[in-house]
Amino acid sequence: MCGIVGYVGSRNASEFLLEGLRRLEYRGYDSAGLAVRDQHGATCVIKAVGRIAGLAEKAMISSPEGNIGIGHTRWATHGPATEENAHPHFGGDQILTLVHNGVIENYQTLKERLEIEGYCFRSATDTEVAAHLIASCLEAEEQKGPPPANDPYRHPVAAIQAALGQLQGTYGLVVMFRDYPQVIIAARLGSPLVLGVGKGEHFVASDASPLVGYTDKIVYLADHQIAVITADSLHVTHRRQGRVQHNVERLESNTSEATLNGFAHYMLKEIFEQPESLTNAMRGRLCEQDATAVFGGLNLTRQQLRQVNRILLTACGTSWHAALVGEYAVEELARMPVEVEYASELRYRNPPVEHDTLLFAISQSGETADTLAALREMRRKGNPTLAICNVVGSTIAQEADGGIFLHAGTEIGVASTKAYTSQCLVLTMLALYFGRLRHISYDAGRRVIDAMHGLPDKVRQSLQVNEEVRRIATKYCHEQNFLYLGRQYNFPSALEGALKLKEISYIHAEGYPAAEMKHGPIALVDEHTPSVFIVPQGFVYDKVLANMEEIKARGGPVIAVVEDGDTKASKIADDVIFTPSVDEFLQPIVSIVPLQLLAYHIAVLRGCDVDKPRNLAKSVTVE
Ligand code: G6P
Numbered sequence: 001m002c003g004i005v006g007y008v009g010s011r012n013a014s015e016f017l018l019e020g021l022r023r024l025e026y027r028g029y030d031s032a033g034l035a036v037r038d039q040h041g042a043t044c045v046i047k048a049v050g051r052i053a054g055l056a057e058k059a060m061i062s063s064p065e066g067n068i069g070i071g072h073t074r075w076a077t078h079g080p081a082t083e084e085n086a087h088p089h090f091g092g093d094q095i096l097t098l099v100h101n102g103v104i105e106n107y108q109t110l111k112e113r114l115e116i117e118g119y120c121f122r123s124a125t126d127t128e129v130a131a132h133l134i135a136s137c138l139e140a141e142e143q144k145g146p147p148p149a150n151d152p153y154r155h156p157v158a159a160i161q162a163a164l165g166q167l168q169g170t171y172g173l174v175v176m177f178r179d180y181p182q183v184i185i186a187a188r189l190g191s192p193l194v195l196g197v198g199k200g201e202h203f204v205a206s207d208a209s210p211l212v213g214y215t216d217k218i219v220y221l222a223d224h225q226i227a228v229i230t231a232d233s234l235h236v237t238h239r240r241q242g243r244v245q246h247n248v249e250r251l252e253s254n255t256s257e258a259t260l261n262g263f264a265h266y267m268l269k270e271i272f273e274q275p276e277s278l279t280n281a282m283r284g285r286l287c288e289q290d291a292t293a294v295f296g297g298l299n300l301t302r303q304q305l306r307q308v309n310r311i312l313l314t315a316c317g318t319s320w321h322a323a324l325v326g327e328y329a330v331e332e333l334a335r336m337p338v339e340v341e342y343a344s345e346l347r348y349r350n351p352p353v354e355h356d357t358l359l360f361a362i363s364q365s366g367e368t369a370d371t372l373a374a375l376r377e378m379r380r381k382g383n384p385t386l387a388i389c390n391v392v393g394s395t396i397a398q399e400a401d402g403g404i405f406l407h408a409g410t411e412i413g414v415a416s417t418k419a420y421t422s423q424c425l426v427l428t429m430l431a432l433y434f435g436r437l438r439h440i441s442y443d444a445g446r447r448v449i450d451a452m453h454g455l456p457d458k459v460r461q462s463l464q465v466n467e468e469v470r471r472i473a474t475k476y477c478h479e480q481n482f483l484y485l486g487r488q489y490n491f492p493s494a495l496e497g498a499l500k501l502k503e504i505s506y507i508h509a510e511g512y513p514a515a516e517m518k519h520g521p522i523a524l525v526d527e528h529t530p531s532v533f534i535v536p537q538g539f540v541y542d543k544v545l546a547n548m549e550e551i552k553a554r555g556g557p558v559i560a561v562v563e564d565g566d567t568k569a570s571k572i573a574d575d576v577i578f579t580p581s582v583d584e585f586l587q588p589i590v591s592i593v594p595l596q597l598l599a600y601h602i603a604v605l606r607g608c609d610v611d612k613p614r615n616l617a618k619s620v621t622v623e
Pocket of ligand 1: 362363364366367368414617620
C-alpha cells in the first residue's frame, strides 16, 4: 500500500527519493510523486500516474536540485489514480507540502469547514484536507508572534499537533514547509514510519527498505510521536507526553534480498528461496533433547501456556490460509481446539472468548490494519496475544505480548510465497510445542522433529518440477476459470493455490474442499474449466480420487499434484505433478510449491506484471 520517503542532508534529494520509491514499489501503488526544495527556496513537485519509471523520466527532464524533499507512492482510496490525486499535496497557499499514508475518516466534515475558510481543493483525496488543516493551524500559530530563538520550529510543530488533534483515522505523514527550509516533520498514528540516521543527514520512510545501503541506524517512530528532522538533528515528541528519548537501533539487512540474483521476478526468486527460509524458521527452535520446539519470544511461562485451552488464530489473505494449516496441525498434534477467524470479522464480531484462550495474530508484514485491530481488541479484552510476523519492528510485532518471527527475509513479490510456507511451518512447530506440553510422547515428538529436519530437502525436490509446471501452464494459460480441490491438510493448499492464480494472472479461481465440489462448483465444470487436485497419499486419498473421476466424467481437464510413485491418480489425471512424500502435517508446505509455480508461469505467459499485480498491495494498512 502507499509508501513514503523523505530526505534532509547534503545529497541530491531526488536521487534518494526515487531510489527509495523504487524499493517501496513492492507494496503496491498506482501513482507516485515527489517534492524537492531547491537552493533558491522554490519547491519542485513532480507526479506521474503508473510506475516509478515514469516519474523518474519526468524527474530527469526537470532535474530538481535540492537537499531536502519528500516522496510518495499512492494506492488509491479517495479518488482515482490521477496526477491531481497523487501526493505530495500543497497546503494553504503552497506554504507546505505533505505526503500521507492512511485514511482521514472525518475528511468530509473538515473539508467543508476549510472550504468555508477559503481553502481551495485541487484533489479528491482525504490527504489534501490534512495539508490545508495544518496550513490553517500554522497561520494561527504564526499570528502569536515570532518563535523563541531556542525553539525555531515551535510554530510548525504546534500547528501539526493542533491539526492532528482534529483528525480522525490513521496517518503516517511527512511535511515540508516553505518558510522553514531546513526541516521536515513526520508524525504517525497507525501507519508506520521509520527514520534513518546518517552523518549530517536523515532519512524518513514507511518501512526500512529504502534505508538499506544508506544507513544502518534506524528509529521506529511510535504512534502519537512527532519527529522534527533536520540534517544535523532529530527530536521526537509525543503528542501528550512532550519530548521523548528515541532509541536508535541497528538495521539488520541483507542487500541480496533487494536484487533479483538472475531470476526474472522476485516472486520466482522467493519461491526458490523456500528451502532456505524454512531452514531459517527452524534454526535454533527444534530441541532434540526434549523432543519439542523452543521459542524465545513468547513471553509466557510454560505454566501459563499449559493453562491455555483454546487457540484463536486471526489473519488476512494468505496468512489466513496458513492459519487454517495451523488449525489442522494444532488440533491433530496437540489435541487443542483451534478457531480461525478473518481479522476483519473478528475485530467487530465481539465473540465470547474465555480467559484461557490464546490469540495468535499472523501477518507477514505485521502492519495489516484489520489484523492489528483484531489483536488490539483481544488485548483490550485481557487475553494474551502473540504475533507470528516476518517484519521485525512492525507494529503487530511490537504490540503483541510476545511472538515468533518467521526469519523468511524480505518478501518483495506482492503475492506471498516464502512467508506463507514459513508461517505454516512455525504453526506446525507450535503444534509440536503444545503437543509436548500435553500428550505427545518423547518418541512421537522426535519423529516430528526428524520430519521437520528433512523438510527443506523435500521442498528442494518439489522445486524440480518447475519445467514440467511451465509446460502444463502453457497448455492451460488461456482458460478463464480454475477449480482447486483438496481435502484435510490440503484444503488450505487448494485455497492458497487458487488465490495465487487469481492474484497474479487475474483468472477466476476457486478453492474448495474436494468433496464439497459436488454442492455447487461442479456446475462450472466443462472442457475449459481445469480442476487442480492436490492428492498426496493419506487416509482420504481414495475419496479424492473419486472426486477426480466425477470431474473427468463431466469432461473437465484434471491437473493432479501427487506423491512420487503414485500410479492411480496419474491414470485419471490429464497432467500430473509429482512431489516427494512427507508426513501429512507437512504436506501443505510441499504441495503448495508446484501451485505457486503454476500461478507464476500462467501469469508470465499471460503477460501480467507478476511482482506488482494490479490493484493489490503488499501491506494493507487501511481497513
Ligand atoms: C495483502 C497481500 C497478501 C497478504 C495479505 C495479508 O492482501 O497482498 O499477500 O496475504 O495482505 O498480509 P499480512 O502482511 O498481514 O500477512
